[in-house]
Amino acid sequence: xxxxxxxxxxxxxxxxxxxxxxxxxxxxxxxxxxxxxxxxxxxxxxxxxxxxxxxxxxxxxxxxxxxxxxxxxxxxxxxxxxxxxxxxxxxxxxxxxxxxxxxxxxxxxxxxxxxxxxxxxxxxxxxxxxxxxxxxxxxxxxxxxxxxxxxxxxxxxxxxxxxxxxxxxxxxxxxxxxxxxxxxxxxxx
Amino acid sequence: xxxxxxxxxxxxxxxxxxxxxxxxxxxxxxxxxxxxxxxxxxxxxxxxxxxxxxxxxxxxxxxxxxxxxxxxxxxxxxxxxxxxxxxxxxxxxxxxxxxxxxxxxxxxxxxxxxxxxxxxxxxxxxxxxxxxxxxxxxxxxxxxxxxxxxxxxxxxxxxxxxxxxxxx
Numbered sequence: 001x002x003x004x005x006x007x008x009x010x011x012x013x014x015x016x017x018x019x020x021x022x023x024x025x026x027x028x029x030x031x032x033x034x035x036x037x038x039x040x041x042x043x044x045x046x047x048x049x050x051x052x053x054x055x056x057x058x059x060x061x062x063x064x065x066x067x068x069x070x071x072x073x074x075x076x077x078x079x080x081x082x083x084x085x086x087x088x089x090x091x092x093x094x095x096x097x098x099x100x101x102x103x104x105x106x107x108x109x110x111x112x113x114x115x116x117x118x119x120x121x122x123x124x125x126x127x128x129x130x131x132x133x134x135x136x137x138x139x140x141x142x143x144x145x146x147x148x149x150x151x152x153x154x155x156x157x158x159x160x161x162x163x164x165x166x167x168x169x170x171x172x173x174x175x176x177x178x179x180x181x182x183x184x185x186x187x188x189x
Numbered sequence: 190x191x192x193x194x195x196x197x198x199x200x201x202x203x204x205x206x207x208x209x210x211x212x213x214x215x216x217x218x219x220x221x222x223x224x225x226x227x228x229x230x231x232x233x234x235x236x237x238x239x240x241x242x243x244x245x246x247x248x249x250x251x252x253x254x255x256x257x258x259x260x261x262x263x264x265x266x267x268x269x270x271x272x273x274x275x276x277x278x279x280x281x282x283x284x285x286x287x288x289x290x291x292x293x294x295x296x297x298x299x300x301x302x303x304x305x306x307x308x309x310x311x312x313x314x315x316x317x318x319x320x321x322x323x324x325x326x327x328x329x330x331x332x333x334x335x336x337x338x339x340x341x342x343x344x345x346x347x348x349x350x351x352x353x354x355x356x357x
Contacts, residue, residue: 005241009241024247027244039231042350047225048221052225058216133319151298152235164353165312168357173343175341
């Protein structure tokens with residue numbers, strides 16, 4: 001990030017000097033001010049959604065979803081299925097992602113990959129590890145709460161009308177990611 | 190159609206949790222506190238990155254970049270305005286949030302560009318961050334094909350987001 005930040009400043013300075021107009025100093029202060037406005041607008045919806053997320057976890061709904069998904073996940077991870085601890089971490093990660101609890105999903109995901117690494121006993125990623133990571137980077141989300149919070153804070157008329165489009169795009173990208181992982185796994189065993 | 194969906198979801202989950210003797214109100218408050226902490230965590234990064242975005246726009250660099258990459262974007266059916274979002278999305282979550290928020294604020298959250306940006310944010314992830322966090326935690330040195338496969342998924346997500354923003 002340090003490089004990216006410095007690079008962005010350098011590019012702006014270069015282009016600004018090249019053009020010779022535009023008040024860069026004022027623009028910088030404006031950007032900083034806008035960030036705080038954005039964060040303030042985002043706070044309410046984000047607090048509400050995080051609260052809802054913890055309610056989902058405590059009410060046992062997340063666990064119910066995990067049970068529902070167990071057969072599918074067992075098929076995707078035949079080696080991991082033999083170890084209860086790995087499977088628990090994987091399903092906690094997937095359900096937290098599905099419910100839009102991104103920050104809760106990461107610790108479970110890390111635990112799952114670490115356990116898979118222990119069992120594999122090598123420094124080379126296994127097929128199932130790659131599959132699991134691709135599934136995480138492709139983003140499975142039923143409730144994209146941060147984006148919806150962002151839209152409502154900016155005055156959208158219907159912050160959640162993007163849901164069907166988000167579901168379809170996510171599903172498509174997960175499908176392509178898993179197929180690509182499968183094909184690349186065959187090409188480079 | 191989606192208007193009563195969220196309050197209904199809140200009600201159903203609350204009623205169900207109440208039936209299972211969960212302290213609904215305490216759960217909501219505890220989770221909300223985590224949300225508040227999250228805002229505090231992302232704020233400094235958001236300030237820096239929105240400052241950078243504003244500088245890039247004022248200097249004309251954003252415009253030049255968009256012009257440079259728009260032929261490639263047009264082939265995928267992606268609105269050229271969303272290109273900066275595509276570039277930062279795999280690298281940094283708060284940068285993507287800053288650029289996405291900027292697009293929605295400038296073009297309007299319900300405009301085609303604003304909607305496309307929102308769908309892109311919702312259907313992709315911070316790929317490089319995720320790969321590095323997960324693999325370094327597990328002590329994996331050879332990530333093999335995880336990155337190319339994940340980037341294929343990202344590109345699909347972006348193109349699909351642009352497509353579904355148009356037709357849905």
